[in-house]
Amino acid sequence: MLLRDVEYGDVDAYVRMRCDPVMMAELGGPLPREGMEAKVRRDVLRVAADSDWTKMIVPDEAEPDVVAGTVTLWPHEADGERISEIGWMVLPEYQGQGLGKQGVRKVLELALDDGRWGVIHAFPATTNAPSNSICRTLGFRFLGKQDVPFAGRVLHTNHWAIDPRTDLI
Numbered sequence: 001m002l003l004r005d006v007e008y009g010d011v012d013a014y015v016r017m018r019c020d021p022v023m024m025a026e027l028g029g030p031l032p033r034e035g036m037e038a039k040v041r042r043d044v045l046r047v048a049a050d051s052d053w054t055k056m057i058v059p060d061e062a063e064p065d066v067v068a069g070t071v072t073l074w075p076h077e078a079d080g081e082r083i084s085e086i087g088w089m090v091l092p093e094y095q096g097q098g099l100g101k102q103g104v105r106k107v108l109e110l111a112l113d114d115g116r117w118g119v120i121h122a123f124p125a126t127t128n129a130p131s132n133s134i135c136r137t138l139g140f141r142f143l144g145k146q147d148v149p150f151a152g153r154v155l156h157t158n159h160w161a162i163d164p165r166t167d168l169i
Ligand SMILES: CC(C)(COP(=O)(O)OP(=O)(O)OC[C@H]1O[C@@H](n2cnc3c(N)ncnc32)[C@H](O)[C@@H]1OP(=O)(O)O)[C@@H](O)C(=O)NCCC(=O)NCCS
Pocket: 022, 023, 024, 026, 027, 087, 088, 089, 090, 091, 094, 095, 096, 097, 098, 099, 100, 101, 102, 123, 124, 125, 128, 129, 130, 131, 133, 134, 137
């Protein structure tokens, strides 16, 4: 497994991840198809500017175009405070194989080496068993339940945070 930066050619993977009712069940439902090219373009530009990280999970390095999912790390303004937030998705045919957890661990290790991200927050839905398990088993600390706005909806989430310098398992 390796991680590579998002590219313009990743639109199909974005559509499969973000416009599918099953993939988005814990994120308030599917997003409209027509916004996906613009979303990929935005993410590619933010990666080029080194403001956000969008890492595609590639199961086999011999086939870098075959994508299993994504891990994203970005600065997020909330109530006038700037925090670092991480999120992840793995396509159905690759779920349950440890790729999500490996991808998140690798991004936390990269963030530790990079040094700018500090404490990193995650907000999985309270009912999202695999995502909460990823947080718990990598060393995130549970800070409480929180309702968060996401793509025009409100999600009921668990607020987790990790300081990769001291907490990463
Ligand atoms: C959440 C998601 C990324 C997990 O990715 P994954 O690659 O399948 O997860 P992993 O195989 O790395 O497993 C991670 C942990 O979840 C557990 N797990 C996996 N599938 C599970 C399931 N269906 N129910 C409960 N636990 C599950 C694993 O046992 C593992 O825990 P462990 O380390 O304690 O054994 C993936 O299911 C997904 O993309 N779902 C849809 C989108 C989504 O919800 N994104 C996250 C938003 S916060």
